[in-house]
Structure formats: C-alpha cells, structure tokens
Amino acid sequence: MEPKNNLEEIMIRYIQGELTVIEAAEIKERIKNSKEDFMMYVSLQEALYLMKKGRDIQKTERDTLLNLVTKTEKINHIQLIVRFLKDQIIISSSDQEELNYQGIMAEFAYRGSKPGPVSISREFDGVIITFIFTPSIDKKSVFLSLNLDPDSEMSAILSINHSKAETIKSTLKSKSFETPIPSPSDVEVEFIKNKKSLFSVGIKFHTEV
Amino acid sequence: MIDRKVLGYKFTNMKFSIQKEEFLISDLISGCVNGKKESWDLFFQKFHRLVTGIAFHKSHDSMEDAVQTIYLRLIENDYRVLKKFNGSSYGAFLLYLKEVCRNVIKEENKKLSQKKSHIVPTEVNTDSIVDPKSIGTPENDEEREQLLEKIMELKMGFREVMVLKLNGYKAREIAEILKLPLNTVLTRIKRSIEKLKKNEKLEIKSNSNGH
Numbered sequence: 001m002e003p004k005n006n007l008e009e010i011m012i013r014y015i016q017g018e019l020t021v022i023e024a025a026e027i028k029e030r031i032k033n034s035k036e037d038f039m040m041y042v043s044l045q046e047a048l049y050l051m052k053k054g055r056d057i058q059k060t061e062r063d064t065l066l067n068l069v070t071k072t073e074k075i076n077h078i079q080l081i082v083r084f085l086k087d088q089i090i091i092s093s094s095d096q097e098e099l100n101y102q103g104i105m106a107e108f109a110y111r112g113s114k115p116g117p118v119s120i121s122r123e124f125d126g127v128i129i130t131f132i133f134t135p136s137i138d139k140k141s142v143f144l145s146l147n148l149d150p151d152s153e154m155s156a157i158l159s160i161n162h163s164k165a166e167t168i169k170s171t172l173k174s175k176s177f178e179t180p181i182p183s184p185s186d187v188e189v190e191f192i193k194n195k196k197s198l199f200s201v202g203i204k205f206h207t208e209v
Numbered sequence: 210m211i212d213r214k215v216l217g218y219k220f221t222n223m224k225f226s227i228q229k230e231e232f233l234i235s236d237l238i239s240g241c242v243n244g245k246k247e248s249w250d251l252f253f254q255k256f257h258r259l260v261t262g263i264a265f266h267k268s269h270d271s272m273e274d275a276v277q278t279i280y281l282r283l284i285e286n287d288y289r290v291l292k293k294f295n296g297s298s299y300g301a302f303l304l305y306l307k308e309v310c311r312n313v314i315k316e317e318n319k320k321l322s323q324k325k326s327h328i329v330p331t332e333v334n335t336d337s338i339v340d341p342k343s344i345g346t347p348e349n350d351e352e353r354e355q356l357l358e359k360i361m362e363l364k365m366g367f368r369e370v371m372v373l374k375l376n377g378y379k380a381r382e383i384a385e386i387l388k389l390p391l392n393t394v395l396t397r398i399k400r401s402i403e404k405l406k407k408n409e410k411l412e413i414k415s416n417s418n419g420h
Contacts, residue, residue, distance in 0.1 A: 008300025032365050035357075042372050044300065047259060047307045049386040054262030057253045061276075065253065068277065069284050070244040196243060 007037070011044050078122060078199075082133060084142075084183070084207040089118055119147075124191070124199050127152050131189075131201070136180055142205065144189070145176035154193040161186050183207035234302050242288040255299075256306055263310040267377075270321055275314060282313045362408075363401055370397045 013019050014027045031041045057065070081092040121130040130147040146156060148171055156168045158177045166179045181187055187203040237255075240248025260279050261272065268275035283290050294305050353375070360371045373383045384394045 006298070008296075008298055008304065012300050012303075035361055038361070038368070039372070040304070042369055042376075043304055043307065045369075045386050046373070046376065046378075047303045049382070050262030050266060050307070051258040052262070053265060054258035054260065057257040062250070062253060065277070065280055066246060066249055069241070069249055069280055070246055 008040065008044065011037075011041050012048070015041070015045055015048060079202040079204070080120060080131075081204045082118070082120075082206070084118075084135065084139075084205075091118070091120060093120070093122070122201070129191075131203070135207075139207065141180035141182045142207075143177065144181060144187075146171060146189075147175060152193075154191050154198065157190045157192065159188040159190070181205060233297070234299050235297055238291050238294060238302075242291050256303075259303065259306060260310055263307065263314060267311065267314040268317065270317055275317065278317055279310050279313050282309065359405055359408075360401075363404060367397050367401045367404070370394055371401045374398060 010019070010023075010027060014024055017024075019027065031038045078093060081090075083090040117132050117134040119130050119132045121128055123129075128149040130149070132145045132147065133142045134145070135142050144158065146168075148154075151172060153170055153172045156171060156177075157164060158166045158168075158179060160179065160181060166177050168174050168177065182205075184204070184206045187205060188200055189203070190200040191198045237248055237251055241252055260276055264272045264275035264279065270278075290309055294302060296302060296305060356375065357372070360368055360375065363371060369387060370383055370389075373386060374380075378386065380394045380398060381391055383389075384391045387394070
C-alpha cells in the first residue's frame with residue numbers, strides 16, 4: 001500500500017490537477033472505493049479552500065504572534081547579580097524558573113586580605129558550569145573564565161551591555177574570555193551547542209571599591 | 210490500490226524553499242518547538258492562511274482573538290500539540306493543523322455560547338433553497354458517523370457535496386471548493402436528500418421534532 005503520507009501529497013496534486021490522466025484515474029478509483037481515502041480527499045479540499053480564504057500575515061500581527069509563540073528566556077536563563085564591595089562580595093542568583101533571587105554574602109575583612117577570584121557554579125543539563133570572576137589589578141573590571149564538569153564541547157558568546165564582545169568557539173580549547181568586563185555592566189553569556197542555544201546566563205556587575 | 214510504479218512518483222517529503230535553503234516539515238516543527246524565529250516565520254508563511262481561514266470561517270469570536278487562541282494552543286505545555294504531530298509530510302500537517310484549529314474553535318464557540326447563556330449553533334447553514342434540517346444535524350460523533358455511513362452509499366459527486374454540507378459549508382462555498390456551478394451543487398444536495406429519505410436510511414430530525 002502507498003504510504004499514507006505520500007498519499008496526502010498525491011491527493012493535493014490530484015486536487016490541483018497536477019496528475020496525468022492515468023494517475024488521476026487511479027486516485028479517483030481509490031477515493032471512490034475507500035471511505036478513509038475519500039474522507040482524506042474531502043478534508044484536503046476543505047484545507048485548501050480555507051487557506052484560500054485566509055490571509056497572509058501582516059508585519060504587526062507577525063511581531064505580536066512571534067512574541068507569543070517563541071519561547072521566553074526564563075526557562076533557560078538565570079540571572080546573577082555580583083557586587084564587589086570593599087571587604088565583601090554579595091552574589092544573588094535567580095532560579096531558572098522564576099527570577100526570585102537568593103543571595104549569599106562573604107566577608108573578607110581580614111588583615112592583609114586581597115581581592116581574589118570568585119566562582120559561582122550552576123548545573124545545566126547535567127553539566128556543572130563554574131563562572132570564575134577575577135578582578136583586574138586596578139579593581140575597575142573583572143575577567144570571566146569558565147570551567148565545565150564534565151568537560152563539554154560548546155561555544156560561549158559574551159555580550160557586554162547588550163553588544164556581542166567575544167566568542168569562545170570551543171570550550172574544549174579555551175575557557176577564558178579576554179575582554180575585561182567593566183563595572184557596572186550588564187553581561188550575558190550564551191551557550192550554544194550544535195547551533196542550538198542551550199541556555200544563557202545574565203550577570204549584573206557592580207563594584208564599589 | 211495505487212501502484213507506485215504506475216504513478217512513477219518519488220513522493221518524499223514536500224520541501225519548502227526559503228532563502229536558498231530547504232526545510233522539511235519535521236525540521237520546521239522542530240525549529241518551532243525550539244522557539245526559533247526563522248522557523249516560526251516559515252510557519253506563518255506556510256500555514257497562517259489556514260489558521261486565519263478557519264478562524265474566519267468557524268469562529269463566533271473576533272478573528273484576531275480566535276487566531277491568537279489557536280497559536281496559544283499550539284505552544285501550550287511546551288509545544289505539546291506540535292510535538293504530537295507524528296507525520297512527515299506537508300499534506301499530513303495540513304490536515305493535522307486543520308483538525309487542531311477546528312477543535313480549538315469549536316471549544317471556544319462552546320465557551321462563548323455558554324457565556325452568553327444561549328445556544329449558538331456550531332454549524333449554521335443559511336441556504337435558502339435547501340432546508341438544512343431536512344438532512345438532520347448530528348448531535349454527537351456517533352450520529353455523525355451514522356449519517357456519514359448513509360452518505361457513503363451515494364454516488365461520488367453527491368457524496369462529496371453532502372460531506373461538505375455536513376461539515377457546515379454553504380452551497381455556494383461547496384460550489385467554490387469543488388469548482389462546480391451553484392445550481393449543480395443545489396441539485397445534488399436536493400437529490401441526495403431525496404435519495405436518503407427514499408431509502409429510509411436517515412433519521413429525519415425535522416420529522417422527529419414534529420415539524
């Protein structure tokens with residue numbers, strides 16, 4: 001028997017008069033003798049008619065519907081707020097489902113303490129990703145590097161204040177962004193695998209030295 | 210039975226061309242469920258006319274609202290409806306989408322009629338020449354199926370007219386769908402009803418209601 005999906009294509013061609021006389025006769029016979037095929041034929045007739053009666057999408061409608069149907073980022077997006085204070089670091093992190101922040105605070109008011117790297121780890125799809133923030137010598141910016149456990153191949157795009165700043169093409173080959181991240185700034189790191197956006201992390205930086 | 214060799218076709222998936230790239234229906238749906246804008250643009254290009262056509266034809270609500278309701282249904286529960294499609298051809302998706310749209314509109318019409326506290330008929334037929342009640346309006350799937358069985362006994366040309374009529378199309382719409390003169394459609398409807406009545410294989414609702 002002709003595969004069902006192929007039959008639908010043949011039916012459309014039949015309705016549109018694109019089959020040869022012999023082919024059309026075959027289809028006609030089939031429609032006549034099979035209730036299932038007859039109903040498919042009528043249903044396709046209806047669909048083609050309704051398409052004819054419908055209208056093409058307009059730009060404003062397209063924009064509205066696109067906002068409606070494309071996935072919002074909240075499921076695959078977390079937001080971090082990192083505040084470097086004089087002797088403290090305050091980190092607030094949102095949940096992946098909702099932007100409810102939970103914060104932690106670390107105090108370093110020890111004599112002789114120096115600002116060092118700060119790391120934040122989150123798990124995405126079985127991979128623990130650690131974001132390592134290293135303050136620059138002048139303390140006016142930070143550098144971001146990544147650690148993946150288990151080590152995985154993906155690319156990471158760093159955007160600063162909504163402009164693409166740098167791309168790590170393969171996290172197997174490189175894990176550090178060379179671009180200094182100024183403070184204050186809005187940062188986003190998007191992780192891509194097989195041309196598909198897996199998730200993104202938004203980071204708000206604020207330094208008070 | 211169709212013999213592929215006789216037809217000589219290679220009926221693989223219908224492909225769409227856009228910006229020098231080709232998309233299969235499975236790729237298109239996969240892109241849509243992944244929230245890809247370009248996939249949705251292609252979806253709009255290929256299927257928005259069907260969505261609006263059904264919303265316009267079937268909905269008792271405003272067309273814009275009906276269209277949005279349909280798209281919301283397509284994406285709810287993480288694109289469940291789109292993910293459920295298990296076909297692989299354009300034609301199969303066309304039929305699937307048509308049924309989804311029709312069911313959404315049917316449900317919305319029902320809600321609307323309940324809100325208004327009066328019954329809005331789901332299949333209004335305003336044909337002036339042929340009284341729609343004369344073939345009966347099936348109240349449920351079982352009745353509809355029984356009626357379809359009777360209609361299937363008619364000759365081909367009469368059959369397709371009656372199924373479309375049963376699906377709520379007016380005579381002039383049926384004429385447009387089947388590319389037939391209006392008079393031919395009206396004659397076929399009339400003769401079909403006569404035939405069905407004559408064979409006493411159809412319950413005539415108007416009679417049972419005492420009309």
